[in-house]
Amino acid sequence: MSASEPSAGPSVLSRVDLSAVAPFIALAALLVLGTTVSPRFMSLDNLTNVLTRSAFIATIGVGGTLVITAGGLDLSVGSMAAFVSGIMILFLNSGLISNPMLLIAFAMLLAIFVGALCGLANGLTTTLGKIEPFIVTLGTMGIFRSLVTWLAQGGSIVIKSPGLRDAYSPVYFGEVFNLPIPIFIILGVALIGAFILYRTAYGRHVMAVGSNEEVARYSGINVVRVRTITYVLQGICVAIAVIVYVPRLGSTTSTTGLLWELQAITAVVIGGTRLRGGVGHIWGTIAGALILEVIGNIMVLSDLVSEYLIGAVQGAIIVIAMLAQRSLSRPR
Numbered sequence: 274m275s276a277s278e279p280s281a282g283p284s285v286l287s288r289v290d291l292s293a294v295a296p297f298i299a300l301a302a303l304l305v306l307g308t309t310v311s312p313r314f315m316s317l318d319n320l321t322n323v324l325t326r327s328a329f330i331a332t333i334g335v336g337g338t339l340v341i342t343a344g345g346l347d348l349s350v351g352s353m354a355a356f357v358s359g360i361m362i363l364f365l366n367s368g369l370i371s372n373p374m375l376l377i378a379f380a381m382l383l384a385i386f387v388g389a390l391c392g393l394a395n396g397l398t399t400t401l402g403k404i405e406p407f408i409v410t411l412g413t414m415g416i417f418r419s420l421v422t423w424l425a426q427g428g429s430i431v432i433k434s435p436g437l438r439d440a441y442s443p444v445y446f447g448e449v450f451n452l453p454i455p456i457f458i459i460l461g462v463a464l465i466g467a468f469i470l471y472r473t474a475y476g477r478h479v480m481a482v483g484s485n486e487e488v489a490r491y492s493g494i495n496v497v498r499v500r501t502i503t504y505v506l507q508g509i510c511v512a513i514a515v516i517v518y519v520p521r522l523g524s525t526t527s528t529t530g531l532l533w534e535l536q537a538i539t540a541v542v543i544g545g546t547r548l549r550g551g552v553g554h555i556w557g558t559i560a561g562a563l564i565l566e567v568i569g570n571i572m573v574l575s576d577l578v579s580e581y582l583i584g585a586v587q588g589a590i591i592v593i594a595m596l597a598q599r600s601l602s603r604p605r
Contacts, residue, residue, distance in 0.1 A: 293545050293554050293557055295545065295597070296543055296544050296545055296554075296557045296560035296561055296564065297557075297560050299543070299560075299564055300560050300563055300564050300567065303564060303567045303568065303571070304567065306571065307567060307570065307571045307574070310571060310574065310575040310577060311571070311574040311575055313574060314570070314571070314574055319570070319574075321452065321453055321456070322570075323563070323566050323567060323570050324453065324455070324456050324459070324563070324566075325445075325453045325455045325456065326566055327459070327562045327563050327565070327566040328455035328456070328458060328459050328514070328517050329354075329514045329517065329518055329533065330514075330533065330536045330537055330540055330562040330565060330566070331459045331462075331463070331540065331558070331559050331562035331563070332458065332459060332462050332510050332513050332514040332517070333350050333354070333507075333510050333511055333514050333533060333537045334537045334540040334541050334544070334558040334559070334561065334562050335462050335463055335465075335466035335510050335555060335558060335559075336350075336392075336466075336503075336506050336507035336508070336509065336510030336511065337350065337507060337510075337537045337538060337540075337541045337558070338466065338470070338541050338544070338546050338553045338554070338555055338558045339466065339469070339470060339479060339503040339506050339507065339553065340406075340503045340504060340506075340507050341483075341538075341541055341546050341547075341548060341550060341553065342470065342479050342480055342483045342503075342546060342547075342550055342551065342552065342553030343479045343480075343482050343483045343499060343500050343503045343550060344482060344483040344486060344500070344549070344550030344551070345399065345406045345500055345503060345504065345550075346406040346407055346410065346538075346548075347395060347406065347410045347504065347507050347534070348407065348410040348411050348414050348534045348538075349391075349395060349410040349411075349413040349414040349417055349534065350507065350511050350530070350533055350534050350537055351414070351529075351530035351531055351532060351533035351534045351537075352413070352414045352415070352416075352417035352418040352421075352530060352534075353388065353391050353392075353413075353417050353508065353511050353530070354511050354514060354515050354518070354529060354530035354533060355417065355418060355421040355525055355526070355527065355528075355529035355530045356387075356391070356417040356418075356420050356421045357384050357387050357388050357391070357511060357512050357515045358384075358421075358430075358515045358518060358519050358525040358529055358530075359420075359421040359424045359425060359430050359525050360383065360384070360387050360424075361380050361381075361383060361384040361387075361515060361516075361519060362430045362431070362432055362519060362524070362525055363424065363430060364379070364380045364383050365377070365380050365432055365434075365437060365441075366430075366432065366433050366434075368434075373434075373436060373437050373440045374440060376437070377437070377440060377441050381516050384512040384515050384516055385509055385512040385513070385516075386512075387512065388508040388509050388510075388511045388512025388513075388515070389505050389508045389509050389512070390508070391413070391417065391508045391511070392504040392505040392506065392507050392508020392509065392511075393501065393504065393505050393508065394413065395409060395410055395413055395504045395507075395508070396500060396501035396502070396503070396504030396505060397501055398413075399500065399501075399504070400496070400497040400500050400501050401497065414534070418527060421525065421526075421527055421529070422527040425525070425526060425527060427527070428526070429524050429525065429526040430524060430525050430526070431523060431524040432519075432523045432524065438520070438523045441519070441520040441523075442520045442523075443520075444516065444517060444520045445517055445518070445520040445521045446520070446521075454517075455517050458513065458517055459559065462510065462513060463555055463556065463558075463559050466510075466555045467555040467556065469506075470553055470555055471555075475499070475502070478494050478499045479499055479503060479553070480551055480552070480553065481494060482494060482496050482499050482500060482550075483547075483549075483550025483551040483552075483553075484550065484551035484552075485551075532584060535584075535587060535588065535591070536562075536565055536587060538591065539561065539565060539587050539590055539591040539594070540558050540561035540562040540564075540565055541558050541561060542561070542591055542594045542595060543557075543561040543564060543590060543591070543594040544556075544557030544558035544559070544560055544561035544562075545557035546558065548595065564590075565587060565590070568583075568586060568587075568590075569583050572586070
């Protein structure tokens with residue numbers, strides 16, 4: 274090889290997407306750290322508990338990945354989860370259907386319908402109203418939270434029938450092949466999200482709109498439709514998270530889903546998705562959700578940092594992740 278020829282090594286390294294690989298390296302490092310700080314960390318019960326508890330943020334994060342990749346943002350997901358769960362439990366308590374399994378099935382469908390409507394409201398207000406998504410979803414955050422507080426009359430909404438709670442509980446506490454059902458729900462949602470983003474024309478449009486809205490519009494892409502659908506899909510993901518969450522406690526309050534928006538956005542960002550849009554990593558988001566849950570688990574199992582500082586740690590993580598993204602995207 275002559276001196277004028279570039280070496281193969283740097284060109285190969287330059288093609289490696291560090292933002293896609295970094296979350297999995299960080300997760301592996303945290304697993305090693307957890308093993309050193311507590312002998313209980315790597316137990317099967319603890320690891321399955323971590324995976325199960327990450328189901329809510331991981332599921333919501335898949336929808337958040339689509340929204341953020343398209344150049345949007347949704348701060349209302351936590352409040353939306355509280356509102357959807359309130360509607361769902363009120364329907365369960367209505368007793369409109371005598372068969373408990375059929376009642377639960379219709380309640381799940383209602384949750385998905387309400388979640389999709391909430392997402393549609395966010396999407397249409399953002400796109401047709403031409404209002405910044407930060408402002409729109411900040412407003413709907415307050416609306417959804419106030420609605421569930423009104424429905425609960427300042428208290429809580431509880432599944433009244435013990436038999437109904439027992440019939441519904443396997444959705445969260447049940448197992449298939451000795452693995453908790455929420456793990457399969459995470460995988461299913463992630464597979465569908467990855468297929469939409471990476472294998473469909475719509476997914477390519479999502480990335481194109483997030484990369485450059487004007488170029489996408491001149492290319493014939495319906496920007497309003499593309500962005501609005503991402504918010505609808507976000508609402509559906511919130512509803513799926515609610516379906517898994519409700520049997521865990523059998524109730525909801527005005528504080529349900531508090532700070533879920535911070536956790537979901539953090540999972541998306543540390544998963545490698547650019548907050549400014551154009552690049553999305555579904556599996557990175559799943560890794561990001563696991564990272565957050567593993568950090569919280571390590572804090573609970575050890576005395577390194579007080580578990581009451583979990584919110585502070587998560588806030589610091591998203592700031593560090595943004596700094597890392599900026600340094601990686603800076604031209605060399």
